[in-house]
Amino acid sequence: MNIAVVDSGLRELSYAEAIREAMDIALATDPRVVLMGEDIGVYGGAFQVTGDLIDKYGPDRVMDTPISELGGAGVAVGAALTGLRPIFEFQFSDFATLAMEQIVNQAAKLRYMLGGAVSVPLVMRFPAGSGTGAAAQHSQSLEAWFGHVPGLKVVQPSTPQDAKGLLLAALDDPDPVMIFEHKLLYKMRGPVPEGAYWVPLDKAEVRRTGTDVTVVATGIMVHKALEAAEVLAGEGIAAEVIDLRSIRPLDRDTVLASVRKTGRLTCVYEAVKTLGIGAEVSAMVAESDAFDYLDAPIVRLGGADSPIPYNPDLERAVVPQVPDIIAAVRDQARGAL
Amino acid sequence: MPTEVILPKVDMDMTSGRIVTWHVAEGAVVSQGAPLFDIETDKAAMEVESPASGRVHHQAALGIEVAIGTVVAWIYAEGEAVGPPPEHVTEKPVPRTSTADAPRQIAVPHTDLQKPRATPAARKAARDLGLDLATVSGTGPRGRVMRGDVGPISGLNAESGTLAVIRDGGTRGVPLVLLHGLAGDRYGWEPLMAELPSSQPVIRVELPNHGTSARMRADGFSDVLRQLRNTFDTLDCGPVHLVGHSLGGALALGLSDTRPRQVARLTLLAPSGLGPEVNGPALDGLIGATRAESLGPWLKALVADPDLMTPSFVEAAMRLRQDASLRAAQAQMAAVLFPDGTQAMDLTSALDRLEMPTRIIWGRRDRIVPWKHALRAPGRVSLNLFDNVGHLPHIEAAAAVARFLMPADQEVLSGD
Numbered sequence: 061m062n063i064a065v066v067d068s069g070l071r072e073l074s075y076a077e078a079i080r081e082a083m084d085i086a087l088a089t090d091p092r093v094v095l096m097g098e099d100i101g102v103y104g105g106a107f108q109v110t111g112d113l114i115d116k117y118g119p120d121r122v123m124d125t126p127i128s129e130l131g132g133a134g135v136a137v138g139a140a141l142t143g144l145r146p147i148f149e150f151q152f153s154d155f156a157t158l159a160m161e162q163i164v165n166q167a168a169k170l171r172y173m174l175g176g177a178v179s180v181p182l183v184m185r186f187p188a189g190s191g192t193g194a195a196a197q198h199s200q201s202l203e204a205w206f207g208h209v210p211g212l213k214v215v216q217p218s219t220p221q222d223a224k225g226l227l228l229a230a231l232d233d234p235d236p237v238m239i240f241e242h243k244l245l246y247k248m249r250g251p252v253p254e255g256a257y258w259v260p261l262d263k264a265e266v267r268r269t270g271t272d273v274t275v276v277a278t279g280i281m282v283h284k285a286l287e288a289a290e291v292l293a294g295e296g297i298a299a300e301v302i303d304l305r306s307i308r309p310l311d312r313d314t315v316l317a318s319v320r321k322t323g324r325l326t327c328v329y330e331a332v333k334t335l336g337i338g339a340e341v342s343a344m345v346a347e348s349d350a351f352d353y354l355d356a357p358i359v360r361l362g363g364a365d366s367p368i369p370y371n372p373d374l375e376r377a378v379v380p381q382v383p384d385i386i387a388a389v390r391d392q393a394r395g396a397l
Numbered sequence: 398m399p400t401e402v403i404l405p406k407v408d409m410d411m412t413s414g415r416i417v418t419w420h421v422a423e424g425a426v427v428s429q430g431a432p433l434f435d436i437e438t439d440k441a442a443m444e445v446e447s448p449a450s451g452r453v454h455h456q457a458a459l460g461i462e463v464a465i466g467t468v469v470a471w472i473y474a475e476g477e478a479v480g481p482p483p484e485h486v487t488e489k490p491v492p493r494t495s496t497a498d499a500p501r502q503i504a505v506p507h508t509d510l511q512k513p514r515a516t517p518a519a520r521k522a523a524r525d526l527g528l529d530l531a532t533v534s535g536t537g538p539r540g541r542v543m544r545g546d547v548g549p550i551s552g553l554n555a556e557s558g559t560l561a562v563i564r565d566g567g568t569r570g571v572p573l574v575l576l577h578g579l580a581g582d583r584y585g586w587e588p589l590m591a592e593l594p595s596s597q598p599v600i601r602v603e604l605p606n607h608g609t610s611a612r613m614r615a616d617g618f619s620d621v622l623r624q625l626r627n628t629f630d631t632l633d634c635g636p637v638h639l640v641g642h643s644l645g646g647a648l649a650l651g652l653s654d655t656r657p658r659q660v661a662r663l664t665l666l667a668p669s670g671l672g673p674e675v676n677g678p679a680l681d682g683l684i685g686a687t688r689a690e691s692l693g694p695w696l697k698a699l700v701a702d703p704d705l706m707t708p709s710f711v712e713a714a715m716r717l718r719q720d721a722s723l724r725a726a727q728a729q730m731a732a733v734l735f736p737d738g739t740q741a742m743d744l745t746s747a748l749d750r751l752e753m754p755t756r757i758i759w760g761r762r763d764r765i766v767p768w769k770h771a772l773r774a775p776g777r778v779s780l781n782l783f784d785n786v787g788h789l790p791h792i793e794a795a796a797a798v799a800r801f802l803m804p805a806d807q808e809v810l811s812g813d
Contacts, residue, residue: 271623272655294743296622296651323518323544352521355544394655395537 225259333362578643677738760786
């Protein structure tokens with residue numbers, strides 16, 4: 061389903077406000093929807109995404125859970141299994157490590173284990189990524205871990221509009237959907253249609269068309285890639301920027317069509333480069349008929365094989381930045397690799 | 398394993414050469430970087446440096462024609478056993494010659510024992526065309542055959558080849574490829590061509606929406622550059638001396654940046670792309686003029702000496718601009734490339750990166766693009782500023798510009 065725009069006016073919301081609006085719409089229109097998470101009630105959430113929804117819907121539908129991610133996630137899985145539509149928020153995506161049993165062994169597997177007799181319509185939200193000076197245990201990008209688990213869907217909205225539409229689509233899905241939200245995007249503003257609309261969970265979006273190099277980016281890297289593409293355009297290099305949006309499932313058609321056109325692929329993602337999403341996208345291209353169109357080695361730009369450092373200069377240095385993307389795409393377009 | 402020494406490609410037409418001197422005797426010691434042998438081609442003699450240190454064995458005979466890429470000696474490390482010449486199996490870096498003018502990329506040819514290095518796109522194109530990749534000379538890194546080396550890219554881009562290409566002169570030597578500026582066309586190069594020897598190969602390319610090239614909507618600089626690159630890729634003439642004037646200069650920079658191995662030398666005449674300022678009203682006036690009376694004053698703004706723009710010249714220029722669709726297409730292009738009287742493209746970093754010999758020629762009385770943009774050029778770029786010249790050095794100082802375009806040996810001939 062494409063974006064059903066009720067009102068395409070120029071109203072702008074922040075990414076956090078767009079997510080809150082999606083939850084507000086869901087709470088108002090579907091009595092099965094409940095919010096769960098640590099400090100999402102009176103405190104409004106670690107990143108103030110839930111805000112004052114508790115005032116509107118009360119503590120029965122906006123529930124503070126104890127400081128046990130495993131316990132909270134277990135309750136959410138059980139609630140989803142028995143008829144509710146929970147949206148569970150982790151304070152930091154890093155804390156998902158504590159809830160892996162519930163996510164990987166229960167939420168993702170129950171439909172399969174019980175022969176299709178049940179489903180787990182659970183939505184989980186993960187504030188992720190570096191750039192906030194929160195150091196190694198609060199700055200990771202673990203989305204690829206979840207992308208490795210059949211039974212889960214994993215999306216990474218890069219704009220306020222997608223943040224709202226993907227959350228509403230996730231609630232409509234009968235199976236567990238993991239939403240990775242980059243913390244630095246929460247304050248980013250952009251146009252957001254009013255009312256309910258749904259952004260498909262399995263479609264990438266071409267954010268900028270170009271003919272020379274395909275740049276496949278996720279999350280906040282979409283914006284860095286677009287900035288790089290703007291600079292490169294001034295030099296005569298036309299980069300096509302694809303916002304992958306969903307890393308499970310991958311939108312194979314959009315990526316392959318672009319690579320067939322440009323013959324060059326650069327993948328940009330913040331998570332650790334090794335064994336990451338760029339490896340999967342590269343392999344997908346190499347295994348397809350689009351391979352025959354490649355006219356330069358594939359490039360992956362990802363995070364360094366390092367924990368995220370606390371020192372702000374080092375924190376920037378371990379993840380791809382705009383000049384890195386410019387240099388890589390330029391070298392590819394020049395045939396210098 | 399000893400290091401192989403191969404006959405390098407030292408000029409672009411070269412397919413074979415003769416060794417005329419060994420600087421190191423058979424079995425003697427040589428250090429890496431020291432002169433090892435001299436080769437002679439149809440055109441020149443070159444000294445080749447040793448790629449490694451050690452003892453030289455299995456030297457090829459003097460005076461015999463050998464193909465480039467042939468192993469002409471082996472260098473053994475001190476103490477390494479010297480047997481019969483080893484098989485030529487591995488691809489090794491090609492020794493660089495000491496000649497500054499040699500093309501930066503030295504093509505590595507393919508022998509029976511090595512699979513050609515080629516991109517998947519090049520392999521598919523060769524399969525489709527029934528072509529043996531081993532017969533294609535690769536222009537990519539380490540001799541890699543790229544898609545463009547196999548043949549013109551058709552089908553991929555239906556618009557390719559829609560730019561007008563006019564070839565003049567002989568076939569020997571490095572061709573000059575001339576790119577005119579906004580609102581220009583092929584005829585603007587005639588005063589310059591009159592100063593070149595008639596044997597000099599010259600290829601004029603008309604930009605999209607100019608002259609007899611196709612009319613097409615341009616959405617930005619990269620769009621225009623892509624059109625140009627598609628045509629450039631089909632020229633099939635080996636490395637060129639690329640010359641661009643004004644907007645053609647910015648495009649020449651972009652083209653050199655993305656096709657560095659196909660451009661042996663670059664000359665920029667009052668190029669755009671090196672700073673934001675441009676005379677917007679003059680561009681609008683030139684493009685929008687519908688009659689000689691309104692075109693004349695703007696043509697005079699192009700040159701230092703307004704008397705160059707005689708009434709008959711202005712009339713002739715206006716006749717070439719009678720077509721309203723051409724003027725409209727150029728106006729659309731100008732609005733995209735020079736919005737609000739600003740140069741939207743920025744080629745300064747491209748100029749910093751380029752490695753081929755580059756010269757910028759500018760008139761100090763240019764009233765269209767400030768000549769001081771030339772001062773952004775890095776130190777390796779030659780700069781020639783003319784005192785009583787405006788925006789058209791190739792017309793106002795045609796003879797002097799022509800001399801800069803000729804290689805030294807031909808310059809002498811042209812004086813005959």
